[in-house]
Amino acid sequence: MDLLLYGFGGFGFSVAEIAIENGYKNIGIFDKNKPENLSISNGTLEFIGQYNGKLFSEIPLLITIGNNEIRAKIASEITHQTISLIHQSALISKSSSIENGSIIMPNVVIGANTIIKKYCIINTSAVIDHDCVLESFIHVRPLAYIGSNSKISSFNIIQPTAFIERFTEL
Numbered sequence: 408m409d410l411l412l413y414g415f416g417g418f419g420f421s422v423a424e425i426a427i428e429n430g431y432k433n434i435g436i437f438d439k440n441k442p443e444n445l446s447i448s449n450g451t452l453e454f455i456g457q458y459n460g461k462l463f464s465e466i467p468l469l470i471t472i473g474n475n476e477i478r479a480k481i482a483s484e485i486t487h488q489t490i491s492l493i494h495q496s497a498l499i500s501k502s503s504s505i506e507n508g509s510i511i512m513p514n515v516v517i518g519a520n521t522i523i524k525k526y527c528i529i530n531t532s533a534v535i536d537h538d539c540v541l542e543s544f545i546h547v548r549p550l551a552y553i554g555s556n557s558k559i560s561s562f563n564i565i566q567p568t569a570f571i572e573r574f575t576e577l
Contacts (some may be wrong), residue, residue: 408435410490411468413458413481415442418528419471422510423447425494426469435463458485470508473528475562477542482508482526482544489526518555533565538575556567 427450468487516523519539536555554573
């Protein structure tokens, strides 16, 4: 195995597809319930069972649970090294930064000097303009827009198609 996912609902499967596109071919899955579908193109998925920090401790892990509070609880309990995952179609300014554990889905745009902190999910086709700060454990849902110089505090959910004015603080 070369990557572990913690949680495997619909979002987990979507992340697994992105991981395979990014070169991870053998993915292990920690979840309390065995997924019905472990078939995926161009890679293999292996169900491991409930999380155990002693299993495959050298392999990086992604938390693939959309709920911010649950993701934070899991992040405080895991012992595996976490990584970020970015879909190849995302357009991310070279002057922006994305911290560990965050997941950037397809067609996302992140502008200059923007900071995405730990364990955020920036979902499909969201746009985050320049000079924004998104604190940890935020979920920006599909097609949302966050205007320039905005600051979004931890645990916020930006709903699908939301339009956040520039200079907004949430």
